[in-house]
Amino acid sequence: MDELRPFLLGQGTERIVFRSPKEKDCVIKLSPLNAQKQTRREIRYFRFLQKKGVPFLHIPQFKGEVKVAGYVGFKQEAVLDADGSVSRPLTAYLEEGRGVFGGSLLPETKALLDELLHYLLRYNVLPCDLTAPNVLLQCGAERTRLVLIDGVGSMNGIPIAQYIPFLGRRQIKRKWQRFMTRRIEPVLKK
Numbered sequence: 428m429d430e431l432r433p434f435l436l437g438q439g440t441e442r443i444v445f446r447s448p449k450e451k452d453c454v455i456k457l458s459p460l461n462a463q464k465q466t467r468r469e470i471r472y473f474r475f476l477q478k479k480g481v482p483f484l485h486i487p488q489f490k491g492e493v494k495v496a497g498y499v500g501f502k503q504e505a506v507l508d509a510d511g512s513v514s515r516p517l518t519a520y521l522e523e524g525r526g527v528f529g530g531s532l533l534p535e536t537k538a539l540l541d542e543l544l545h546y547l548l549r550y551n552v553l554p555c556d557l558t559a560p561n562v563l564l565q566c567g568a569e570r571t572r573l574v575l576i577d578g579v580g581s582m583n584g585i586p587i588a589q590y591i592p593f594l595g596r597r598q599i600k601r602k603w604q605r606f607m608t609r610r611i612e613p614v615l616k617k
């Protein structure tokens with residue numbers, strides 16, 4: 428744990444995120460054992476998606492569980508821009524471009540959002556915490572894409588929406604509507 432400290436990327440209420448010291452293209456997410464629920468759920472969900480053959484295109488590649496004493500954690504692809512820096516949230520770009528956007532989405536941004544929504548619907552990838560800091564805009568060398576770095580999987584004890592696409596789609600659409608009206612539109616209107 429101490430060797431990871433200098434590589435700290437972010438610290439939420441329950442989770443600590445580090446750049447992996449050995450693999451530049453990986454991050455390590457750790458939760459203390461007394462608050463391991465979210466991380467456990469995510470590990471289970473990523474394995475489920477892998478088994479189903481879902482491509483990890485708009486969520487970071489899952490690279491397995493890691494063992495650190497006192498913590499539950501996993502490794503995943505670091506979402507980086509072409510220059511090697513950690514990608515920034517979509518809303519950070521929207522806020523900077525306020526004047527330019529003039530209260531509406533640029534077609535390019537709209538296309539990126541549509542692409543993410545279509546991906547979630549096509550593969551029934553369930554967002555449970557669709558908030559602004561969890562959606563990064565990755566400006567890669569080859570392409571620009573939105574990546575959902577946190578908050579996937581079903582919150583419910585029995586995740587039926589995971590197995591019944593019809594229910595999954597309903598859940599995705601509901602969360603997406605809320606994300607657009609609460610997180611994206613207010614930034615554009617500022």
Ligand SMILES: Nc1ncnc2c1ncn2[C@@H]1O[C@H](COP(=O)(O)OP(=O)(O)O)[C@@H](O)[C@H]1O
Pocket residue numbers: 436437438439440441442443444454456487503504505506507513514560561576577
């Ligand atoms: N795969 C990733 N690639 C790059 N940065 C990441 C990645 N995952 C998390 N981060 C950074 O770490 C922060 C916290 O990670 P997150 O998984 O959202 O944890 P929390 O559960 O605390 O919200 C993010 O806001 C982001 O800055």
Ligand SMILES: [Mg+2]
Pocket residue numbers: 439560561577
């Ligand atoms: Mg988060």
